[in-house]
Amino acid sequence: MRVKSNGNNDMTEPSRSNAEQAGDAAADHALTALSPLDGRYQAKLAALRPLFSEYGLIRLRVQVEIHWLLALSAHPGVREVPPFSPPALELLQAASRRSSARPITT
16 A cells, blocks of 8 residues: 655555445455454354344343343342333333344333
8 A cells, every 4th residue: 555645744544435445344344353253154154143143142131131020020029129010011021022123112
């Protein structure tokens, strides 16, 4: 890559088009992937992405938290979490079954 001076003895990179930058970003992703699974094999493993991605981790973590909250509310010895109303129970159970990142509306 050629480097040009801006006249102040500072060396700067020449300006590049958006297409050049986008192409570099795609190449960088493959090169900087943490493993070959995120880089060169990503197309073959696309079906596993919803399970093993950061999104998948967060989605399952939310499901576990909701189930734990429901269990606490149902236990008579846990006074800090009173039982939920039927509409609140329905909303929490629906949220734990969801696989979408869209917000739930009531």
